[in-house]
Amino acid sequence: MSAAFRYEFLMQVRKRSMWLANGAIVLLLGLLSARSLGDVLDDPAAKATMASTAVLVNLILPVGYGCFLADRLVRDDRLGVAAILDATPASAAGRLAGKYLGSCAAAAVPLAIVYFGFAALYAATAGRPVALGWAAALFAVVILPAVLFVGAFALVVPLLIPAPLFRVLFVGYWFWGNAISPAAMPTLASSLVTPIGSYPLEVFFGVDLAGPEPGALFNFLRPEATAATALLSIGVLLALATLVLSAAPALRARITR
Amino acid sequence: MRIEISGLTKTYKGKVPALDGLDLLVPTGMFGLLGANGAGKTTLMRILAGLLRPTSGDVRIGGNDVTSRAGRQAVQRVLGYLPQDLGVYPDLSAREFLDYVGLLKGIDDRATRRRRVGELLEVVALTSEADRRLRGYSGGMRRRVGIAQALLADPRLLIVDEPTAGLDPEERIRFRTLLSQLAGERTVLLSTHIVDDIAQTCRELAVLAKGRLVFRGTVEDLTRRADRRVWSVVTAGPAPSGGTIVSALPVEGGLRYRVVAATAPTLDAESLSPNLEDGYLALSQPGPVEDAMRP
Numbered sequence: 001m002s003a004a005f006r007y008e009f010l011m012q013v014r015k016r017s018m019w020l021a022n023g024a025i026v027l028l029l030g031l032l033s034a035r036s037l038g039d040v041l042d043d044p045a046a047k048a049t050m051a052s053t054a055v056l057v058n059l060i061l062p063v064g065y066g067c068f069l070a071d072r073l074v075r076d077d078r079l080g081v082a083a084i085l086d087a088t089p090a091s092a093a094g095r096l097a098g099k100y101l102g103s104c105a106a107a108a109v110p111l112a113i114v115y116f117g118f119a120a121l122y123a124a125t126a127g128r129p130v131a132l133g134w135a136a137a138l139f140a141v142v143i144l145p146a147v148l149f150v151g152a153f154a155l156v157v158p159l160l161i162p163a164p165l166f167r168v169l170f171v172g173y174w175f176w177g178n179a180i181s182p183a184a185m186p187t188l189a190s191s192l193v194t195p196i197g198s199y200p201l202e203v204f205f206g207v208d209l210a211g212p213e214p215g216a217l218f219n220f221l222r223p224e225a226t227a228a229t230a231l232l233s234i235g236v237l238l239a240l241a242t243l244v245l246s247a248a249p250a251l252r253a254r255i256t257r
Numbered sequence: 258m259r260i261e262i263s264g265l266t267k268t269y270k271g272k273v274p275a276l277d278g279l280d281l282l283v284p285t286g287m288f289g290l291l292g293a294n295g296a297g298k299t300t301l302m303r304i305l306a307g308l309l310r311p312t313s314g315d316v317r318i319g320g321n322d323v324t325s326r327a328g329r330q331a332v333q334r335v336l337g338y339l340p341q342d343l344g345v346y347p348d349l350s351a352r353e354f355l356d357y358v359g360l361l362k363g364i365d366d367r368a369t370r371r372r373r374v375g376e377l378l379e380v381v382a383l384t385s386e387a388d389r390r391l392r393g394y395s396g397g398m399r400r401r402v403g404i405a406q407a408l409l410a411d412p413r414l415l416i417v418d419e420p421t422a423g424l425d426p427e428e429r430i431r432f433r434t435l436l437s438q439l440a441g442e443r444t445v446l447l448s449t450h451i452v453d454d455i456a457q458t459c460r461e462l463a464v465l466a467k468g469r470l471v472f473r474g475t476v477e478d479l480t481r482r483a484d485r486r487v488w489s490v491v492t493a494g495p496a497p498s499g500g501t502i503v504s505a506l507p508v509e510g511g512l513r514y515r516v517v518a519a520t521a522p523t524l525d526a527e528s529l530s531p532n533l534e535d536g537y538l539a540l541s542q543p544g545p546v547e548d549a550m551r552p
């Protein structure tokens with residue numbers, strides 16, 4: 001597992017396109033918000049600033065890494081490397097776990113650079129070093145679970161449908177399932193299974209994103225926002241990721257046997 | 258390490274069997290596998306390497322049942338496998354790729370692994386290119402990386418599926434010599450379309466056709482199948498019919514054909530002594546078949 005982790009991390013981190021895409025998105029966001037950036041950097045509300053930045057990072061950047069991670073598992077068969085790896089005595093489950101965690105870790109590197117880079121800039125200009133602490137907490141509780149959730153689907157779903165189709169569907173799902181208000185149309189947003197982390201964002205960081213919406217569909221997935229439901233939400237996201245991953249061996253066997 | 262195969266059948270979804278009740282014993286040493294495209298060689302090798310589950314039948318390698326999880330792992334611990342459709346990660350260098358496979362093969366000690374990778378890069382003559390990304394490698398160079406990974410953990414069982422395809426003549430000869438040298442105590446199962454590679458390295462071989470065993474014996478046995486069946490005919494006219502043309506060489510007065518045929522194709526045909534390739538071709542011709550299935 002550690003071998004797969006190490007090399008999957010290395011290969012993903014080396015992908016120039018990943019850096020270019022992340023760079024482009026961040027640049028775009030920067031330009032779009034350039035006028036307000038000055039105000040933001042002076043804003044003394046460190047927690048709120050870090051939280052709203054985390055929402056932005058978590059809303060936009062997964063579109064990039066979800067697409068990048070989509071080839072990680074299927075390409076082993078496509079490239080013809082799978083035959084070599086599968087003929088080694090290393091456990092297949094361990095290799096899958098290593099691949100998953102390694103490529104997710106690599107996908108998280110640019111996020112960390114962008115997010116902590118901004119946090120450091122803010123901490124310095126606003127004179128609020130506490131922002132770095134909030135940033136670390138948000139990264140762990142909100143940004144990483146999203147990476148793990150998206151990573152699992154991005155690895156496994158392309159075993160069922162072509163990776164390009166997955167990317168299109170994923171981007172559609174992402175905005176539908178995260179950004180749309182449940183008052184506007186039926187959506188999974190603002191629920192326990194919302195990968196941008198509506199519950200932890202609301203409960204721990206004071207962003208108003210979660211909880212029941214009168215008259216909306218899927219309200220059974222929107223209990224009152226409390227510390228317990230926030231933790232439950234993170235747990236549900238990680239459990240779904242594990243579940244999806246555990247289906248991978250059977251799905252792969254279906255196409256290779 | 259012996260390979261004992263009995264009643265082995267593999268049917269891919271909705272297809273005719275790729276392997277059809279195959280019985281075969283592969284002893285320790287070098288063993289060749291011949292057969293036309295689609296004969297089932299790769300299917301057999303993938304089953305032996307634990308990548309594919311047989312539909313039915315029994316496969317034991319050194320006493321281990323490859324259809325069981327434990328047996329498969331035991332085999333894979335001593336296995337070096339070079340797949341026919343070999344691929345590498347384009348974003349790693351040859352050295353990194355080999356290091357990765359070495360880790361998966363359980364060479365945990367870093368220094369040992371480095372030394373072993375270095376040695377094998379030397380063996381496949383890639384030392385000077387070893388730190389370049391594999392993306393830029395030619396087909397033959399990739400195959401050499403594949404050969405190196407197969408040899409990494411000093412395997413007692415080597416399964417190589419068309420290892421010399423795409424290699425330049427020098428590398429091809431170097432590699433098949435290396436295989437013979439390695440054989441000794443090991444079992445090396447070699448499939449190829451280059452009959453000469455088997456003639457130069459193996460004492461025994463098997464021939465598959467449509468998933469069945471059509472020959473198993475020594476190189477001499479198979480060569481002898483073409484005894485008094487190889488002819489040389491020089492003609493400027495139409496090609497001789499009623500046999501398999503092995504070659505056509507321009508000479509003074511037309512073309513010199515080498516023909517494998519049960520009877521002399523022309524009155525002035527000259528009889529030649531057969532080689533392994535002639536024997537292989539004779540196998541697929543109608544003729545005396547009384548001992549075609551000699552075990």
Ligand SMILES: Nc1ncnc2c1ncn2[C@@H]1O[C@H](COP(=O)(O)OP(=O)(O)OP(=O)(O)O)[C@@H](O)[C@H]1O
Nearest residue numbers: 269270272275292293294295296297298299300301
């Ligand atoms: N993954 C697969 N799915 C379906 N059919 C397959 C698959 N792989 C092989 N076959 C079929 O099984 C038969 C045997 O194929 P196999 O690749 O074992 O032959 P081979 O002897 O290795 O041929 P070649 O010399 O061309 O490499 C062929 O008819 C082929 O079409």
Ligand SMILES: [Mg+2]
Nearest residue numbers: 298299300341
């Ligand atoms: Mg083949």
